[in-house]
Amino acid sequence: MDGPVLLLVVIFAVGVAGFAKRLDLQVPLVLVAVGSVASFIPGVPHISLAPDLILGVVLPPLLYSAALNFSFVSFRKNLGHILRLGIVMVVVTTAAVGYFANWLVPELTLGAALVLGSVVAPPDAVAAVAVGRKLGLPSRMMAILTGESLVNDAAALTLFTLTVASVTGKKIAIDSPIVFFAYEIIGGVLVGLILSRFVRFVRSRIQDSALETVLGLVLPFAAYLAAEEIHASGVLAVVTAGFVLGRVTADVPVTTRIQERQVWPTIDLLLEAFVFAYMGLQLRFVIAEVHRVGLPVVHIFGYALLILVVVIAVRPAWIFVDTGGRALVRLTLRRRDPDDSDAMGLTWKQNLVLSWAGMRGVVTLAAASGVPLSTVAGDEFPGRPVIVAVAFVVAVGTLLIQGLTLPLLIRRLDVADPHEEEENVEQTELARAISRAAAETYLTEAAQNGIDGATKESVEAVLVRVRRSVRARMDADETEDREEQLARAGALFDKLRRNVLVAQRHALVKARDSGELDDEVLRSVLDGLDVEEAAAESRIQRRAL
Structure with a gap:
């Protein structure tokens, strides 16, 4: 089978799958049906x-x-x-x-x-x-x-x-x-x-x-x-x-x-679209x-x-x-x-x-x-x-x-399952409780011991912002010294926020490993934490450039 023909089949399958999704139809069924009809079109080569x-x-x-x-x-x-x-x-x-x-x-x-x-x-x-x-x-x-x-x-x-x-x-x-x-x-x-x-x-x-x-x-x-x-x-x-x-x-x-x-x-x-089109x-x-x-x-x-x-x-x-x-x-x-x-x-x-x-x-x-x-x-x-x-x-x-x-x-x-939603709610609340406890534990330790690259006083000044997750924004009318001070505070905020998220993830994984927390709930909760951590990590890297 020629490579170009194979690529055309893939494009055809993805296009049909897109229309099927838009019309809220079952994609596999539509692909098989359309592929079966298309196989009788004169000139269609044997896709083998x-x-x-x-x-x-x-x-x-x-x-x-x-x-x-x-x-x-x-x-x-x-x-x-x-x-x-x-x-x-x-x-x-x-x-x-x-x-x-x-x-x-x-x-x-x-x-x-x-x-x-x-x-x-x-x-x-x-x-x-x-x-x-x-x-x-x-x-x-x-x-x-x-x-x-x-x-x-x-x-x-x-x-x-x-x-x-x-x-x-x-x-x-x-x-x-x-x-x-x-x-x-x-x-x-x-x-x-x-x-x-x-x-x-x-x-x-x-x-x-x-x-x-x-x-x-x-x-x-x-x-x-x-x-x-x-x-x-x-x-x-x-x-x-x-x-x-x-x-x-x-x-x-x-x-x-x-x-x-x-x-x-x-x-x-991509593969599923191709597979069902290939079948038809x-x-x-x-x-x-x-x-x-x-x-x-x-x-x-x-x-x-x-x-x-x-x-x-x-x-x-x-x-x-x-x-x-x-x-x-x-x-x-x-x-x-x-x-x-x-x-x-x-x-x-x-x-x-x-x-x-x-x-x-x-x-x-x-x-x-x-x-x-x-x-x-x-x-x-x-x-x-x-x-x-x-x-x-x-x-x-x-x-x-x-x-x-x-x-x-x-x-x-x-x-x-009438009990499944209740169990999911309980597990989600447990995950939130573990996250909150891990965050508070880390922030308390950071307030007492400080973190690398920052003084204890600067950490204490930023902790309130971290706890409340308020937006750190600059005032365009501030002086250059004020902008530098806010920039340093913003960098410290991002570092603390990232460390809190890391501590929460460690605590959640530990709870899963001990059997306390359901694995599916863990994956769901970590999806949100990962997005926040990636954003904080990205800001830290931009400031380092």
Whole structure:
């Protein structure tokens, strides 16, 4: 594919996304629909990317950004739900779809059908999270959906590797599927930990926000490629790196934090717009490929629609069977640990919403196009065009059917947590109290001991202004001596104000680390503190010039 064509697709996708946002429409749905129509325009070239390019270039930054902005505390609290959806659900979907497709589609052997099952198994939570955030889903549900999206790709791609190897006869590094799966997990996590720790070590010593941001941009690609090089999970390496670098600490410069908060949303918007437009643009060429191999298009797409129904149905069936089974076990054992967050199950309405948030995305298309053309023996891979066509129908079908109806379902069921707002208010008040206490403690110490570069008397003169945060402005009619005096006072004000903000951030992070303060509230409060600190730092630097 030519570079200029790719750039035109990106511009097209961003433009359509902009109009969709302006009209308050769901961007993924609009991009897929417009892309599908555009694929039939005469002269539109086949927009095709190698699977390795999609998985190695498009996927890592999206996963890294999600992990970077996702609280690991929330991930750990909901680990049971996340693992059941992100791993067990993927295995269940692979098996259910595989056996059904083998029974339904004559062109698919059982092995090839299981390959199809692994291809369509991982949901992409981008659209669901966007809808949930807009409609105010409870934070726990948002955490489960986000956490699921961070681990299910790793599980699905591992199953994809195993099932493809069983069909082609290709040897994998480890014969035992269980040991291979464990190696993928452990290896990916270790690679992510090592690289992220190294990047954090380097960033703490270079003290240059631009370079620190560049290191953060390179990290997801390096983690993915390094893990894949040793045949571990690149997905888990990227997610682990994002968790490590995303953990809020008191030693990260404010300018770096602000830059990253601007950079990653922009990258997300660009890649997501391209991904959904790319999905839509495949439609005509998927149909053409089925025609080329002499298969009946109507029959193949009929099979695909039936498999789509199974894919959609498996998720709610598994969620409610799993939920009911665990509830029965707890009832039988008469055990309910109040400290076990997993035991505090979601309501049936919340489970229904989760079960309907199963839209597929670019990983499904990338895996489908990555199915080999032939086996090791030189035979054609059984039913490869069918796998590609079904994967496309499932990806686009789930996005359109579930994506269009999910907002209505959320509104009708009213799944809001009545206690969440009260808890958020309490945590926000706690954060404010910690900030106030830290500020007063620092100002009291500054009044008693002074600060470097200023006399104790000058500090005392400015403390009132700092406490009240009054505006420091100059009177144009003052004499030069008065202007110099005010300038010195202004510089001292900015220095004290910055030091107060640093003390507040340290206190808030310490409260989070001790478990007293919620991590999500900490991130929200620090957003405001960072802006103030950056402004004070900027004024200090201008005066130093």
